[in-house]
Amino acid sequence: MPEGRFTPAKLRRVLAGTCARLGLDPAGARLLRFTNNAVFTLGSAPVVVRIVGSTKLRHRVGTVVRVAEHFARNEVPAVRLLAGLDQPLEVQGYLVTVWDRVPLTGPPPTPADLAGLLRRVHELPPPDGLAEWEPLVTVRARVADAEDLSSDDQRFLIDRCAEIQDRLDTLEFPLARGFVHGDAHPGNVLPGPDGPVLCDFDSSCVGPPEWDLTPLAVGRERFGDPPSRYTEFAAAYGFDVTRWPGFAVLRAVRELKLTTSVLPILRSHPPVRAELRRRLADLRAGRTGTAWTRYR
Known part of the structure; x- marks a missing residue:
C-alpha cells in the first residue's frame, strides 16, 4: 500500500519546520487531534500548531484566519492566532496556522x-x-x-x-x-x-x-x-x-x-x-x- 501523506515522520518534520521558523522547540509536542487537520500542542511554549490535512480543502485555511481575526476584533470568546505572524504559514508544502494555547482550567463547558x-x-x-x-x-x-x-x-x-x-x-x-x-x-x-x-x-x-x-x-x-x-x-x-x-x-x-x-x-x-x-x-x-x- 502506498504511504499516506500524513505519516508520523512527515507530521513531525512539518512541526519541526514550523517551530524552527518561529524560534520554538518542538520537543515534547503532543498530537491532540488528527482528522481533517493535525493539531499539536507544544511542550515548550503555550502554543498550538495546526497542519491542514486535505489538499482539496487548503482554501479553508483562509476562512479560519479571517474568522479568527473577526472574532478577536469583536471580542468573541474564541481561540486567538499567535500575534505578529502573517498567517497561514507554508511549511514544506503544508499550510499551517499557529495559535495561543488556551489553558484548560475552567469548568467543563455546558x-x-x-x-x-x-x-x-x-x-x-x-x-x-x-x-x-x-x-x-x-x-x-x-x-x-x-x-x-x-x-x-x-x-x-x-x-x-x-x-x-x-x-x-x-x-x-x-x-x-x-x-x-x-x-x-x-x-x-x-x-x-x-x-x-x-x-x-x-x-x-x-x-x-x-x-x-x-x-x-x-x-x-x-x-x-x-x-x-x-x-x-x-x-x-x-x-x-x-x-x-x-x-x-x-x-x-x-x-x-x-x-x-x-x-x-x-x-x-x-x-x-x-x-x-x-x-x-x-x-x-x-x-x-x-x-x-x-x-x-
Missing part, C-alpha cells in the same frame, strides 16, 4: 454555554468575503482527496451528495440567515480560565443558523449522547431544530460530513477504517437508529 456562544456569533455580522453555506462541497472534496476509497464507495458518496442536495434545495428555513460557526459541536468549545471559548472555524460561512443547532441533536441520535444535553442546549438557544420538518435533511448532511471527515487521511491513520466501514454500511442500508463511535 450545552447552555455553547448555545450562548452561538447566539453571539449569529448576532454578529459576518466578516467580509465569507463564503456561502454549501456543506456538500467539502464532502465532494474529501471524496476526491481520499487516500484509499473504492470506486464503488466513491460512486455511492457522490450519488448520496446529489440526492441530499436535491432535498436541501427545497428547504425553507425559519431563522434569519447570517454568520454561522459551521461545526458547532461540544468538542469545539474549550474550558478557558475566563469562560468557554470557541475553536475550529474551517466551516464558518454565511448560512442558516439551524445548521449550528444540528450537531448536538445528531450527537443524541447517532452517538448516544444524553438527551438532557440537547434539551438544555435547545432551551438555552430558544429554538428546537428537531421540531422543524427540515431537520431530517440537515441530519443527513451532518451524518455524511461526519462519515467522510477522515477520507483524506485513511492511509495515514488506519485506526479510523473500521468505524468508517460501519458508517458507510449504515448509510447504504438507510439505518438511522444504529449507534456510531466517534473517530479517534
Whole structure:
C-alpha cells in the first residue's frame, strides 16, 4: 500500500519546520487531534500548531484566519492566532496556522454555554468575503482527496451528495440567515480560565443558523449522547431544530460530513477504517437508529 501523506515522520518534520521558523522547540509536542487537520500542542511554549490535512480543502485555511481575526476584533470568546505572524504559514508544502494555547482550567463547558456562544456569533455580522453555506462541497472534496476509497464507495458518496442536495434545495428555513460557526459541536468549545471559548472555524460561512443547532441533536441520535444535553442546549438557544420538518435533511448532511471527515487521511491513520466501514454500511442500508463511535 502506498504511504499516506500524513505519516508520523512527515507530521513531525512539518512541526519541526514550523517551530524552527518561529524560534520554538518542538520537543515534547503532543498530537491532540488528527482528522481533517493535525493539531499539536507544544511542550515548550503555550502554543498550538495546526497542519491542514486535505489538499482539496487548503482554501479553508483562509476562512479560519479571517474568522479568527473577526472574532478577536469583536471580542468573541474564541481561540486567538499567535500575534505578529502573517498567517497561514507554508511549511514544506503544508499550510499551517499557529495559535495561543488556551489553558484548560475552567469548568467543563455546558450545552447552555455553547448555545450562548452561538447566539453571539449569529448576532454578529459576518466578516467580509465569507463564503456561502454549501456543506456538500467539502464532502465532494474529501471524496476526491481520499487516500484509499473504492470506486464503488466513491460512486455511492457522490450519488448520496446529489440526492441530499436535491432535498436541501427545497428547504425553507425559519431563522434569519447570517454568520454561522459551521461545526458547532461540544468538542469545539474549550474550558478557558475566563469562560468557554470557541475553536475550529474551517466551516464558518454565511448560512442558516439551524445548521449550528444540528450537531448536538445528531450527537443524541447517532452517538448516544444524553438527551438532557440537547434539551438544555435547545432551551438555552430558544429554538428546537428537531421540531422543524427540515431537520431530517440537515441530519443527513451532518451524518455524511461526519462519515467522510477522515477520507483524506485513511492511509495515514488506519485506526479510523473500521468505524468508517460501519458508517458507510449504515448509510447504504438507510439505518438511522444504529449507534456510531466517534473517530479517534
